[in-house]
Amino acid sequence: MKIIGIGTDIVNIKRVEKILKQNKSMFLKKIFTSNEISLIRDFKLNISSKIAMRFAAKEAFAKSIGTGIGEELSFLDFEVLNKKSGQPYIQSRMQKLKKMKFNLSMSDDYPWAVAFVIASK
Numbered sequence: 350m351k352i353i354g355i356g357t358d359i360v361n362i363k364r365v366e367k368i369l370k371q372n373k374s375m376f377l378k379k380i381f382t383s384n385e386i387s388l389i390r391d392f393k394l395n396i397s398s399k400i401a402m403r404f405a406a407k408e409a410f411a412k413s414i415g416t417g418i419g420e421e422l423s424f425l426d427f428e429v430l431n432k433k434s435g436q437p438y439i440q441s442r443m444q445k446l447k448k449m450k451f452n453l454s455m456s457d458d459y460p461w462a463v464a465f466v467i468a469s470k
């Protein structure tokens with residue numbers, strides 16, 4: 350296994366709370382796939398923190414592959430999901446990333462949410 354890149358991001362949960370109050374549906378649709386949104390709708394506790402961690406994960410992933418979010422990569426090109434154990438992982442729909450492996454770790458301590466991604470091959 351060879352590490353290709355790393356990415357990290359920190360998000361202020363208070364900022365996410367504000368956005369969710371203003372326009373939850375538009376924000377969720379812009380950042381998350383329908384698969385992710387249906388998981389988010391099942392969250393019962395710490396909803397803003399969980400959404401903030403997943404937003405941080407999206408930005409961390411974009412940094413780990415070196416493109417950022419833009420022309421080459423959209424927020425909807427990949428998903429942040431959880432294994433049965435609770436461990437989060439990234440599932441990419443992009444053909445060019447199929448051979449790569451991604452490890453994701455997320456954490457929060459209000460008002461901060463962080464994520465870290467290692468991209469390897």
Ligand SMILES: CC(C)(COP(=O)(O)OP(=O)(O)OC[C@H]1O[C@@H](n2cnc3c(N)ncnc32)[C@H](O)[C@@H]1OP(=O)(O)O)[C@@H](O)C(=O)NCCC(=O)NCCS
Nearest residue numbers: 356357358359379408409411412413414415416417418419
């Ligand atoms: C790079 C990106 C993923 C995150 O940037 P950001 O959240 O604005 O800024 P951060 O403070 O988290 O990170 C900035 C650092 O990321 C790093 N960075 C910038 N471009 C990068 C890239 N292509 N790959 C990896 N890292 C990158 C740089 O080190 C930069 O700091 P520097 O310019 O001082 O060196 C950016 O592509 C992005 O945020 N795009 C999405 C923006 C968006 O649509 N937001 C709407 C939300 S509703």
